[in-house]
Amino acid sequence: MSPKPMARPGGRSARVQEAVHAAVRELEAEQGRAKLTVPAVAARAGVTPSTIYRRWGDLQELLSDVAVERLRPEEPPSDHGALHADLTAWARQFLDEMASPPGRAYVRDALLGDPDGSNAGQCSAYAAGQVETILARALDRGETAPPVETVMDLVVAPMMYRILFRPDPLTAAYADHLVETALAAPEESA
Amino acid sequence: MSPKPMARPGGRSARVQEAVHAAVRELEAEQGRAKLTVPAVAARAGVTPSTIYRRWGDLQELLSDVAVERLRPEEPPSDHGALHADLTAWARQFLDEMASPPGRAYVRDALLGDPDGSNAGQCSAYAAGQVETILARALDRGETAPPVETVMDLVVAPMMYRILFRPDPLTAAYADHLVETALAAPEESA
DNA sequence: ACCTTAAAGCAACATCATTGCGTTCCGCCC
DNA sequence: GGGCGGAACGCAATGATGTTGCTTTAAGGT
Known part of the structure; x- marks a missing residue:
C-alpha cells in the first residue's frame, strides 16, 4: 500500500x-x-x-507511507557465488541498515501508522523477497538451501527483534552467528 | 520507565x-x-x-506507559516438572496473549511512544525474565538448558516478528515448533 | 510548625485537525 | 479532438488539541 x-x-x-x-x-x-x-x-x-x-x-500514515518506500530494496542482493557468502553479506548489510538510527526510525514509522498492518507486511515481503532470491540462486547452483521461512525465523526475526526491543548495539558478528545457525538447521520447516 | x-x-x-x-x-x-x-x-x-x-x-508516551504496565507478567510461569513442558506452555500462552488484537495493540503502543527505547526494553526484559525463570528451574532439576539468549532468538523473536510484521494468524503449533528448534539447538550461543 | 520546591491548576494562546463548498483538471467516451 | 463526469485539490471557517507563563497547593525535610 x-x-x-x-x-x-x-x-x-x-x-x-x-x-x-x-x-x-x-x-x-x-x-x-x-x-x-x-x-x-x-x-x-x-x-x-x-x-x-x-x-x-494523518501524519503517521504519511510517514509510514514514506518509510516503506525507503525500506524498499533498490537492487537484488549481490552474488558471491555461494549460499553462505551471499546470506552472510546480505544479513550484515540488512543489519547495518536497519540498526542505524535512521533505519530504526523508518521501521518504527512503518509500523506506526498502519492500522491494517499492510505496510508492515510490505516490509516483511521486501526482506523475504531478497532472501528468496538468494535461496533460489543457491538451488540453481545445486546447493542445498533451507526454506525461506526458516531464514526469516532464524535470521531476520532475531535481528528485527533486537533492533526494536533492545537498546544494545548490534554487530556484524551477530549477523554471522545467526546465518550459521540457519544454515546448520535441519532442512524441514514450519 | x-x-x-x-x-x-x-x-x-x-x-x-x-x-x-x-x-x-x-x-x-x-x-x-x-x-x-x-x-x-x-x-x-x-x-x-x-x-x-x-x-x-503527549498521548503516545502515556499510552506507551500504560501498555508496558499491562504487558508486565502477573505471575511466574507455571511449573510442569520438565523444561520442554514448561517452555511449550509458556510459549503458547505468550503467543496467545501477544497475537490477540489487544495484545498487538499494547505492543504497538509500547513501541510507539518511546523515543529512547526504554519501554520496549522493559517489555523484552519481562519476557527474558520469565524465560530465565524457566531455564533456571530446569538447571535446578539437573536438566540441560540453552542460554536465555538462544531462547530469545529462536522462540520469542520469531513470534514477535510475525505478530508485528505479518497479518497471518498464528497457531499454538507454531509456538511448539519454535520450542522444538530451540531445545534441539547446540548449547553454546552468541 | 515552618520553609522549600516539585507538581498541579488555571487560563490565554498558538497550532493543528476537520469539513463544506467551489474550482480545477484527469480520464474517458462520443 | 472536443466535451462530459467525477475525483482530487484549493480555500476558508470552525472546533479541537497542544503549549506555556503564572499562581496555588501540598509533600517532605529541617
Whole structure:
C-alpha cells in the first residue's frame, strides 16, 4: 500500500504525491522529526494541508507511507557465488541498515501508522523477497538451501527483534552467528 | 520507565498517576482507541490536560506507559516438572496473549511512544525474565538448558516478528515448533 | 510548625485537525 | 479532438488539541 490505491493514478495526483513525499524527506533531513508536521509538509510541498489529511488521514500514515518506500530494496542482493557468502553479506548489510538510527526510525514509522498492518507486511515481503532470491540462486547452483521461512525465523526475526526491543548495539558478528545457525538447521520447516 | 522517575513519589503525584492510568484503561474499554484523547483522559481522571502534557509529553508516551504496565507478567510461569513442558506452555500462552488484537495493540503502543527505547526494553526484559525463570528451574532439576539468549532468538523473536510484521494468524503449533528448534539447538550461543 | 520546591491548576494562546463548498483538471467516451 | 463526469485539490471557517507563563497547593525535610 505504499502509494495508496489511486483511482486516478496519473497526472496531478501523482505529482502531488511525489511532491509531498519529497517534502517529508527534505524536512526530515533538514530539521528532524520533531519539526515534522502536516502543515509544514504541506507548505513545503506547495499543497494545502487538507489535501494531505484527505489522502493520508494523518501524519503517521504519511510517514509510514514514506518509510516503506525507503525500506524498499533498490537492487537484488549481490552474488558471491555461494549460499553462505551471499546470506552472510546480505544479513550484515540488512543489519547495518536497519540498526542505524535512521533505519530504526523508518521501521518504527512503518509500523506506526498502519492500522491494517499492510505496510508492515510490505516490509516483511521486501526482506523475504531478497532472501528468496538468494535461496533460489543457491538451488540453481545445486546447493542445498533451507526454506525461506526458516531464514526469516532464524535470521531476520532475531535481528528485527533486537533492533526494536533492545537498546544494545548490534554487530556484524551477530549477523554471522545467526546465518550459521540457519544454515546448520535441519532442512524441514514450519 | 513505566512510572516516570518521580522526584515526589508519594501522595498527590501517585494519586494523579493512578487516576490517569485508570482513566486510560476505562476510556479505552468503553469507547475504543479512536476516542482516546488527552483532554478526554484528563476529564475522566479529574485533572487538567496540562498536567498530562507536562508529565507525559503527549498521548503516545502515556499510552506507551500504560501498555508496558499491562504487558508486565502477573505471575511466574507455571511449573510442569520438565523444561520442554514448561517452555511449550509458556510459549503458547505468550503467543496467545501477544497475537490477540489487544495484545498487538499494547505492543504497538509500547513501541510507539518511546523515543529512547526504554519501554520496549522493559517489555523484552519481562519476557527474558520469565524465560530465565524457566531455564533456571530446569538447571535446578539437573536438566540441560540453552542460554536465555538462544531462547530469545529462536522462540520469542520469531513470534514477535510475525505478530508485528505479518497479518497471518498464528497457531499454538507454531509456538511448539519454535520450542522444538530451540531445545534441539547446540548449547553454546552468541 | 515552618520553609522549600516539585507538581498541579488555571487560563490565554498558538497550532493543528476537520469539513463544506467551489474550482480545477484527469480520464474517458462520443 | 472536443466535451462530459467525477475525483482530487484549493480555500476558508470552525472546533479541537497542544503549549506555556503564572499562581496555588501540598509533600517532605529541617
